[in-house]
Amino acid sequence: MKIVFKINGKQVSMEVKPSLLLIDLIRDVLKLKGTKPGCLEGECGACSVIVDGEAINSCMYLAINVNGKEVSTIEGLTGTENPLHKVQDKMLEHGAVQCGFCTSGIVMTTKAYSDKCLEEGITPTREEVKKSLEGNLCRCTGYAKIIDAAEAVYKK
C-alpha cells in the first residue's frame, strides 16, 4: 500500500505492507533509532512519537494510518544546529535521565502535552503533569526528577 506522510517536516511517500507497525517503519525502514522498543504491547511508552499533535505508542499503531498525517520523532525535535527543545533542556537540567532508554518517549509525550497546553493557554498542575506521563514507564529514576523536569517546562 502506498502512503504519503510527513516525518519531522519532510514529505515522504512509500510502499508499505498493511501489517507494518509504525515503530518498525520508523526504526527499520527510516532508520531513526531514537524511538525505542520497550515492550511492543502499548504498556511502556518508550516508543512514543507524535502523530498530528498527539503522542501515541508507535508499537500499537499501523504504519498505514499515518497516511496524510504528520509524524514527529525525537530526531525532529532538534536540528544539528538548533539548541535543545525546552523539554529536552529541562530533562537535562533536572537530571531526569539515567539509562536513557525511556527518555525519548518521555520527551515526546511531554512535548505533545506542552504544545497542547500552550495552544490552550493553560498551565497544568503537578497532578496534571503526572497524568500526562501515566503511560510512560521508567525503571531507573523513580520518576521524581522526571516530574520536576516536566513541571518546569511550564514555568516561565
Place this chain on the structure above:
Amino acid sequence: MKNIDSKGHVTGKSIYLDDIPTIQGTLFGVIFDSPVAHGHIESIDYSKALALPGIQTILTSKEIPGENQIGGIFPDEELFAEEDVHFQGQPIALILAESEHIAFQARKLIEIKITEKEAIVDPREARKKNQLIFPPRTFSLGNTDSAWSQCAHIFEGQADTNGQEHLYIEMQGAYASPLENGNIRVSSSTQGPTAVQRTIAKVLGMGMHKIEVDVVRLGGGFGGKEDQATPWAVMAALGAHVLKKPVKVVLHRMDDMRMTGKRHPYSSDYKIGLHEDLKILAYEVIFHQNAGAAADLSPAVMERTLFHSTNSYFVPNVKATAYSCKTNLPPNTAFRGFGGPQGMFVIEAALVHAANELGISAHELQKKNLLQDGDEFPYGQIAADVGLTQIWSDMEAKFDIKGAEKRVSDFNSKNSDKKKGFSLQPIAFGISFTKTPMNQARALVHIYSDGSVGVSTGAVEMGQGVNTKMLQIAADMFSIDPSKVRLESTNTTRVANTSPTAASATADLNGKALQNACYALLTRLKKSAADHFGSAASDIQFKDEQVINSGKATDMTWNQLIDQAFLERVCLTENGHYATPIINFDKEKEKGHPFAYHVYGLALTEVTVDCIRGTYEFDSVKIVHDFGESMNLPVDIGQIEGGLVQGIGWMTMEELDYDKKGKLRSNSLSTYKIPDIYSVPKEVLIEALETEGAEQAILKSKAVGEPPLMYGLGAYFAIQNAVRAFNPDAQQTFDAPFTHEKVLMGLYQI
C-alpha cells in the same frame, strides 16, 4: 557534573545494542524454548520451520563445536537443552532467518514432543526432596543454643519475599560479526563483558583471545544482565561462527520475561530472642532460596543473604543457615541488593513481630539494637565507622520521628476508613564482591599527542553514571576540561579479565585503577616539565590546563607539555591496576573481613491505606543516607530515588506469578506491574549524613548502587503498621509483596 550521556539520551542519539546499524546480510535469531517447566524431549521436528522461505538454519546443541555449557559458577546449565528441559523458557534451538518476523513465524512451525515430569516450584518442597544446588551454609556467632534460656521473650515465625522481574526497559540482546581468521566481535548488552567472552570461547571451543566483546551502554541492567546477558551473546556468536555471517539476537519482551531468571524468591523461618531490656540476644534463621533450575549466581546471592542476615543490628548469638533450593523456575540471578534485601527482610519481620507482641513500637526495638563501632558481624568482620547512631539522631532532628508517629496516630484516631502507617528502615550494606578475587580492576588511559585523553575501564555504563564519574576523575587529576576526555566503550581487547559491573563496587574498583593510571602518567609528565624548567618534579603541578612550577603559573600549557613529552618519547599511555586491600574471607570457617566498608542509612516511610479498597499511597519517604563524601551528588541522589522506588515496587505491587506447573503467568508488562508515575511516594526527601567517607571508596564517595533499594523494605512494614491500626487482630504474616489483595485480607481477617 551531569551524566555525560544525558544529552545523547534527550536527543535520541545515544546508541544502544539494537540501534547499531546492521551490516548487510545480517541474520536475525529467535529462540525456540521449552513450553514446559520439566520434561524429557522425545522428538523435535524442525522440517516445516526449515522449509519456510527466508530461514537460514536452526542451530541446536549439535552445532556446538565446544562445550554446550554456560554455567558461570558451576557447570550445570546447557546453552541449548539436549535431552531434558528444566524450566519453561529454557532455550532449545536458535532459529536464524533473514528477518526477525520470519524467524518468529518459523518458531510456530516447530513441533516438539515432550514427556512432562513433575515440576517443583516451591523451595521448601525442593529442600524436602533434597534438591539442592549445593550444600547448605551456616554463619554463626556466639551460641544460640545456650542463649535461648536467657531470653525473656522469644518469637518465631515465617517471612517470605517473592521474586522480582528486572524489567530493564531495554531488552536483552547481542550482535555478533565474524572477523578474519575465525575471530568474532560481539556487541552485547551485558554487565559482564568478560563473562560473555569466556563463555563464548568455551562454547565455540576456542581461546578467549579470538573473541572481542564490546559494550557501549545498557538501557538498564539491575543485575539482570550480569550473567543472563550471556546466553544470547553466545548464541549470536555461535551463529556467526557457523554461518560466517553477522547474527543479531534481541529478545522480545515476553521472551525476555519467560526465559530469564529474576530476583530470588525466599521463604524463611526465624526465631528471635530478646532480653528483658529489649536487646536482641539470639537470632536463628533458615533461608530457603528459590534458585531455579541451575546455579547461575545463586551461590553468591545466597552468601550475601547470610552476610546481611542481621542487617543493621548487633546480635551476640546468631545462627543463620541457607539452602539453595533447586526448582523448575528459570535460574534466578543477580538483582540490585543481590540476596541482601531478602536476608534483611526476615530480621525486620522478626523485630516487627516482637514489637507487635510486646505492644511497643518497632522503631524502639530497632534503635535499641543498632550496630555500634567494634561490634562483630556474624561473619567475623568488626564494624567500624558505623554511622547508624548519628543517622538515627539526624533523622530525629531533621525529620522528627516522634512528630511522624503523632501525625499517624492523630490521623488514625480521627479516621475510620483510612489509616496511616509508618516505619523506619535502617540499612547496613557491605561493599565489595564477597568473592575476594573479583575485587580488582584495570583502566587504560591514552593521552593523545594533542592533549586529549581516552579512557577505557572495565566499568559498564547502565544509567548509574559510572562513566561520568570516571570522566570526572580523569579530568580532575589532569586538571583539564572534561570535554578533552572521552570515555570509551567497555571492550575486552582494551581492558581484559574484568569483573562484572555489579556489587555497587564498580566506581570504586575502576575509579581507583583509573587513578593509578593517571598517577603514573602525571609522574612522567611532571618529570618532563621539571626537566624543562630545571626544577624538581615535586615542584610541578597542573591547574586548569596550565603547568605550575613551584606554585607559580608558567607559560606552558597542558597541550604544549604533552607535545613536548611526546617528542621526548615519554610514554603517554598507562594501564592502571587496582586490587582492594585488606579484604579476605575464609569459606571453611565462614569468617573474615569480606567488605571494604559498609554503607548505612535510614528511611522513614509514611503511608495511607484506604481501608475500604485496600489501596495505599505513600505520603512520604524521608532518608538520611551515608554517601561518604559524594563525588557527584546529583548522580548519587538519582540512584537513591530510583533504588527506593524499585524496592517499593518489589515490596508492594510487583507480583511474580508462576503457576503450579512452573509456567510464568505474569509474562508481560500488562500482567506484571512495575511502579508507574502514580505509585511513587508523593514526597522523597534525602539528607546526607555528614561524614568523612571511607578511604577505600573512590574519592571517599561511597558506593550507592544497591543500598537504597533496601529503603523500600520500609514500605512493607509501613503498610502493615496501617493495617494493624485498622485491624489489631490481623495475623502476623510476612509475605511480600503487600498487594492490594493482601491488604484487604489483612484488614478484614479475624
